[in-house]
Amino acid sequence: MAGVSRLQYTTEARLVRVMCSGRVDLEFVLRAFSNGMDGVFIGGCRLNECNYITHGNYHALNMVLLCKKIMEHIGLNPERLRIEFMSSAEGIVFAEVMSEFGNKVKELGPLGKGEGIDPNELKSKLAEIRKLVPYIKVVKNEKLASHLKKPEEYDQLFTKDEIDKLFSEVISYYIDPEKCQACTTCAKRCPAAAVISAKNQIHVIDQEKCIKCGTCFEVCPPKFRAVTEIVGAPVPPPIPEEKRTIVRKSKEK
Ligand code: SF4
Numbered sequence: 001m002a003g004v005s006r007l008q009y010t011t012e013a014r015l016v017r018v019m020c021s022g023r024v025d026l027e028f029v030l031r032a033f034s035n036g037m038d039g040v041f042i043g044g045c046r047l048n049e050c051n052y053i054t055h056g057n058y059h060a061l062n063m064v065l066l067c068k069k070i071m072e073h074i075g076l077n078p079e080r081l082r083i084e085f086m087s088s089a090e091g092i093v094f095a096e097v098m099s100e101f102g103n104k105v106k107e108l109g110p111l112g113k114g115e116g117i118d119p120n121e122l123k124s125k126l127a128e129i130r131k132l133v134p135y136i137k138v139v140k141n142e143k144l145a146s147h148l149k150k151p152e153e154y155d156q157l158f159t160k161d162e163i164d165k166l167f168s169e170v171i172s173y174y175i176d177p178e179k180c181q182a183c184t185t186c187a188k189r190c191p192a193a194a195v196i197s198a199k200n201q202i203h204v205i206d207q208e209k210c211i212k213c214g215t216c217f218e219v220c221p222p223k224f225r226a227v228t229e230i231v232g233a234p235v236p237p238p239i240p241e242e243k244r245t246i247v248r249k250s251k252e253k
């Protein structure tokens with residue numbers, strides 16, 4: 001409506017249309033900041049007015065609340081991210097909010113510079129967090145799906161301590177070369193193709209590809225229990241390729 005009604009609003013904004021505000025992934029927001037955007041605004045339908053049972057706008061709200069805490073964790077001003085709910089007929093509201101947000105972002109200054117963070121440090125912090133997005137979404141799945149009733153509850157959904165802990169106690173998965181029997185179950189079930197697998201070869205997790213979903217930990221047969229969880233500590237280096245062949249007891253003779 002804002003365009004059709006020829007309403008004026010900040011010219012610095014670039015619009016990206018999505019089918020539902022719930023489609024705006026945490027990764028999209030972090031990518032926008034990584035690409036140098038100084039602010040991100042998300043416009044969604046009014047809460048409780050969604051035509052579908054999914055209520056994607058609640059998901060968008062929760063994602064924003066989480067992202068704001070993550071921004072604080074890495075030293076960014078959370079006011080660079082804003083979500084507002086309005087109907088498509090409220091062009092005036094949209095134009096006003098956009099102009100107000102544009103002015104706010106200008107006041108905050110360029111991303112990182114306004115907060116006094118070194119650009120390279122910010123770049124690497126954002127890259128680290130982006131790698132953890134699938135993990136964050138798995139760990140915070142329940143809260144991301146919650147329906148908060150009142151705005152007063154927004155600040156309590158994710159706390160500073162919880163986010164600090166989230167990043168200090170990141171879980172990694174490691175295959176114990178002494179226990180792996182190359183049954184290939186983990187490789188078949190891994191959703192990220194992160195398990196390096198071959199017949200009669202000790203399996204190895206490619207930590208760069210691993211999204212920390214924990215599936216390999218759950219599916220490794222109890223008689224082997226070869227996958228271990230490592231909390232907040234570095235993962236041992238992978239066993240060298242030339243040492244990965246498993247010699248079965250029956251073939252040793
Ligand atoms: S935790 Fe295991 S199953 Fe999940 S992505 Fe990593 S290697 Fe794959």
Ligand code: SF4
Nearest residue numbers: 180181183184186220
């Ligand atoms: S499921 Fe367990 S035993 Fe089987 S290949 Fe994976 S780590 Fe090895």
